[in-house]
Structure formats: C-alpha cells, structure tokens
Amino acid sequence: MAVFAGWDMPVEYSGLANEHMAVRTRAGLFDVSHMGQVELAGKDALAAVEHMTSNDAGKLKIGQAQYSGLTTPAGTFVDDLLVYRFATDHFLFVVNASNMGKDFAWITEQATPFGDVSAVNTSARYALIALQGPAARDVLQTLTDVDLGAIACYWFAHGEVAGVRATISRTGYTGEHGFEIFTPPQSAVRVWDAILQADRSADVVPAGLGARDTLRLEAAMRLYGNEIDDTTTVLEADLEWIVGWDKGEFIGRAVLADQKARGLSRRLVGFEMVDRAIARHGYDVYLDGAKVGTVTSGTKTPFLKKAIGMAYLPVARTEPGTEFEVDVRGRRAKARVVPLPFYTRPKG
Amino acid sequence: MYPQTYKYTNDHEWIDLATGRMGVTDYAQKQLGDIVFLELPEVGKTVKKGEQVGTVESVKAVSEIFAPVSGTIAEVNAGLAEKPESINHDAHGSWMVAITPADPAEAQDLLDAAQYAELTK
Numbered sequence: 001m002a003v004f005a006g007w008d009m010p011v012e013y014s015g016l017a018n019e020h021m022a023v024r025t026r027a028g029l030f031d032v033s034h035m036g037q038v039e040l041a042g043k044d045a046l047a048a049v050e051h052m053t054s055n056d057a058g059k060l061k062i063g064q065a066q067y068s069g070l071t072t073p074a075g076t077f078v079d080d081l082l083v084y085r086f087a088t089d090h091f092l093f094v095v096n097a098s099n100m101g102k103d104f105a106w107i108t109e110q111a112t113p114f115g116d117v118s119a120v121n122t123s124a125r126y127a128l129i130a131l132q133g134p135a136a137r138d139v140l141q142t143l144t145d146v147d148l149g150a151i152a153c154y155w156f157a158h159g160e161v162a163g164v165r166a167t168i169s170r171t172g173y174t175g176e177h178g179f180e181i182f183t184p185p186q187s188a189v190r191v192w193d194a195i196l197q198a199d200r201s202a203d204v205v206p207a208g209l210g211a212r213d214t215l216r217l218e219a220a221m222r223l224y225g226n227e228i229d230d231t232t233t234v235l236e237a238d239l240e241w242i243v244g245w246d247k248g249e250f251i252g253r254a255v256l257a258d259q260k261a262r263g264l265s266r267r268l269v270g271f272e273m274v275d276r277a278i279a280r281h282g283y284d285v286y287l288d289g290a291k292v293g294t295v296t297s298g299t300k301t302p303f304l305k306k307a308i309g310m311a312y313l314p315v316a317r318t319e320p321g322t323e324f325e326v327d328v329r330g331r332r333a334k335a336r337v338v339p340l341p342f343y344t345r346p347k348g
Numbered sequence: 349m350y351p352q353t354y355k356y357t358n359d360h361e362w363i364d365l366a367t368g369r370m371g372v373t374d375y376a377q378k379q380l381g382d383i384v385f386l387e388l389p390e391v392g393k394t395v396k397k398g399e400q401v402g403t404v405e406s407v408k409a410v411s412e413i414f415a416p417v418s419g420t421i422a423e424v425n426a427g428l429a430e431k432p433e434s435i436n437h438d439a440h441g442s443w444m445v446a447i448t449p450a451d452p453a454e455a456q457d458l459l460d461a462a463q464y465a466e467l468t469k
Contacts, residue, residue: 016407017382210381210408278385278405299407300384307385329403329410 002209005097007034010208017302019207020214023174024303027133028207029195032173032180033188036100037126038093038107042117045089052110052251053083054234056244060085065154065171068242070095070103071252075233075259079103080224082171084156094128096224110251127188131195132178132215134345135202140179142198143191144168148179162194173212175219175343214301217308220270220341226281227268227296227310235259236312238268238340266293266312270340271324273307277333279326285311286325286332295326301342308342309335349374349465351440355416355455356464359398362440363416365455369423369443370416372404375468377439380406386432388444393421397454401445404435417454419447 002011010031012019022028040048049057055068062085070078070093079099084092095103104121111119131140137148146159146168156169164187172178183191196204213223222228228237235243235256243256273279279298284291298309313324322337350373354362360376363369377383385405395401395415402413423446428434435442449455459467 012381015382214407280410300405302382302407
C-alpha cells in the first residue's frame with residue numbers, strides 16, 4: 001500500500017506483471033475511487049464548460065463523455081479530465097485526485113462569472129471501480145440489466161450493478177476494452193465483491209496503481225505530473241485532438257493558436273531503448289551531446305516486454321527512427337523514437 | 349526460508365562462501381516486485397566489500413547490488429541476465445556472480461540465516 005493524494009492506495013495485489021497481463025488477456029479490477037468529481041449544473045453550465053476546457057463539450061450528447069484539458073491562459077494544463085454530459089445543462093468532471101483542491105478552486109473561479117451555473121465537489125458521493133480487459137463486458141453483463149453491448153466507447157448509461165445504483169461508463173486508463181462504474185461509496189464493496197465472484201472462469205484479478213501506470217504507458221495515455229502539467233501545452237503534449245478549434249474562445253486558445261501558427265519548439269514522443277537499459281521518469285535526455293529534456297515516463301512493461309518511454313524532444317527531431325541518448329545513472333544509453341501508442345488493443 | 353549454508357548482508361544479498369556465488373535474498377525480490385533487468389560486471393573485475401557490483405531492476409524500481417566481500421569477479425551468470433524473472437521464483441538459487449574473496453576474515457561480519465531472518469522480520 002502507498003499513500004497517494006491522501007488516499008491509502010494498493011500499488012499491487014498479486015504482483016504488478018500478473019495484474020498487467022490479466023488486463024491484457026482477461027480482466028482486472030481497479031479501485032479508482034480516489035479520482036475527484038466536480039459537477040457543473042445550471043442554464044449556463046455548457047458555456048462555462050466550453051470556456052474552461054479545451055475540447056468541444058458542445059458536441060457531447062447526453063450520455064456521452066470526452067477526454068479534455070482544463071487549460072491555463074498559457075495553453076498548459078491545470079489538469080486533464082473526462083467531461084461527462086449528464087443532461088443538457090449538467091456536466092460531471094472526473095479529475096486527478098492529486099489536483100482536486102486546486103482544480104475545484106480554479107473551476108469555481110472560472111464558472112462564477114457565468115451566472116446560472118454552480119460547481120459542486122461531489123467526490124464524496126462516488127466510489128469508482130474500473131473493470132478493464134477483453135472479458136470485462138461478459139463479466140459485468142452477468143450483474144446488470146443494462147445492455148453493455150449498446151454502450152459505445154466514451155458513452156455511459158445509468159442503471160444497477162449487483163443491485164446497486166450505478167453509472168456505467170465505457171472508459172478507462174489501460175488501452176483495453178472496459179468499463180468504469182460510479183457507485184455510492186457505501187455500496188462499493190458489494191459491487192467490487194460481486195464482480196470478483198461473478199464469473200470464476202474469467203479469473204478477474206484485483207489490480208493496483210502499479211499496473212494502472214504500466215498499462216496506461218503502453219497505451220501512451222498521458223499522466224499528469226509526468227507527461228503533462230502547467231508547463232506543457234496541449235499541443236506540445238501532442239493532444240491537438242482535444243482542442244475544439246471550431247467552438248470559439250476558451251482559456252488558453254490564443255496561445256495555442258499562436259503556437260500552431262508559428263510551429264512548436266518541442267513535442268512529446270514515444271521511444272524504445274536501443275541499448276540494453278531502462279529509461280525512467282526524470283532521467284536526462286541528450287541529443288548530439290546536449291541535454292534537451294527529461295524522460296517523462298519509462299519502464300520495461302510486462303506485456304510488450306520492451307523498455308519504452310515518453311519524452312519531450314525538439315520538434316525537428318521527433319520523426320520516428322530518430323536516435324537520442326538517455327543518461328541512465330551515469331551511462332549514456334541509446335533510444336529511438338517510435339510512433340505512439342506502443343500498444344493498440346486487437347479489434348473485434 | 350534462508351539457507352543455513354549462506355551468509356547475508358544488511359543490504360539483502362546472500363553469498364555461498366563455499367563457491368563465492370552471490371545473489372539477492374527472497375526478501376529483496378519481494379520488495380522489488382517483478383524483476384525485468386539485470387546489469388552485471390565483467391569477469392576479472394575487482395570489487396571492495398560494500399561496493400556496487402551490479403543493478404537489478406523491477407518494473408517499478410531500481411536497486412543496486414553490493415559486494416558482500418572484497419575480491420575478484422570469477423564468474424558471471426549470463427543466463428540469469430537473460431531471464432532475470434527467475435529471481436522472483438527462486439532468489440536463493442539465482443546466483444548473479446561468483447567472487448573469489450581477497451580476505452576470508454571479512455566474512456566474519458556477515459549475518460547468518462537466523463540473524464538475517466531477524467533483520468527482515
């Protein structure tokens with residue numbers, strides 16, 4: 001167990017690699033109740049959400065969710081988040097636990113001028129359980145009347161799981177097919193136990209923060225504090241797909257538009273180690289003998305069984321195949337830029 | 349749990365003084381979790397007691413391996429470097445290098461199995 005953002009979190013249960021492989025081949029169950037929730041409601045809620053997030057929330061239908069950025073005026077990240085549209089004028093933000101305090105203060109401040117919108121910290125109302133892996137749907141379907149096959153990627157539905165009121169969202173942080181289940185905290189253990197016992201043949205295992213990190217790395221999903229923070233812009237993080245250029249003004253838009261017009265100086269890339277070594281978070285990156293940045297995330301991952309990572313490089317040197325060096329505890333080890341993501345789940 | 353014929357360090361290495369072969373303890377492998385990488389020295393290298401002889405890396409952490417005694421690296425287990433996950437399954441059977449001790453008296457400072465078990469309780 002480890003303390004994370006004030007929560008006592010399981011790093012691993014049966015072993016990180018075992019849990020990671022279970023998610024890629026069967027299913028793993030994560031307790032991600034630490035994630036923060038903020039709800040915005042009122043006639044002006046959409047306008048407020050459009051103003052403070054980078055993606056176009058106006059495109060969301062009721063029952064749909066999107067990945068987005070809570071942006072600063074500099075086009076960098078206060079946080080990254082999922083935006084759910086519960087109703088025409090009711091949105092749910094799911095944010096990082098470690099940022100919850102500053103996020104809520106920021107969201108409240110940005111929403112206030114909009115008039116008819118209130119922002120409420122509803123984190124204590126939700127436990128969040130993620131069931132991820134190719135067997136996730138079949139296992140969960142045994143516990144709910146909601147037709148899970150009808151929930152498309154980044155959509156959600158309200159219903160019951162194991163007799164407990166729940167919102168079932170087809171989202172996750174593993175690169176795998178799966179669901180995230182919001183339940184009242186007092187009933188979370190019941191849902192957790194029911195999922196583990198639902199289908200013994202599926203062999204669902206509890207999975208911890210450790211596997212969550214290696215799974216998201218293989219899927220090249222950004223982690224706040226590693227790939228992104230308030231010094232990295234949305235474009236530098238190679239996340240232009242969460243910029244709703246067509247929606248008009250939002251916080252940081254001017255800087256991002258300027259950056260797009262002038263061209264970036266650096267951009268996030270994925271890499272594989274060429275030399276026999278593992279690059280890790282914080283290790284220095286060298287190009288032509290000069291330090292140009294640091295590794296944002298890196299390890300040897302259980303499914304791909306390769307030493308992979310992400311780092312910021314000068315934009316002229318971000319082409320796949322480009323070689324650079326990582327200072328691995330005093331030794332320069334060669335790495336090569338590769339396309340992201342490292343892992344894409346098999347279709348079908 | 350800990351073989352009686354081995355000696356142990358406070359840094360969680362074991363050494364079999366009969367052969368000079370050494371590795372990390374079962375306690376160490378449990379702390380590290382899934383081991384994925386092993387960096388070992390060249391044969392012939394001389395090391396001082398307590399000096400780094402290699403590195404063992406798990407998915408989540410990096411740990412240095414220290415020499416339990418001073419001496420010369422006599423053997424390197426290249427096969428283990430190819431399958432470092434073996435350490436998770438059998439830490440006390442997974443020798444990394446063999447050291448020819450320079451000063452047999454140094455071994456007197458090492459822990460025996462009971463003392464090491466007490467240390468990791």
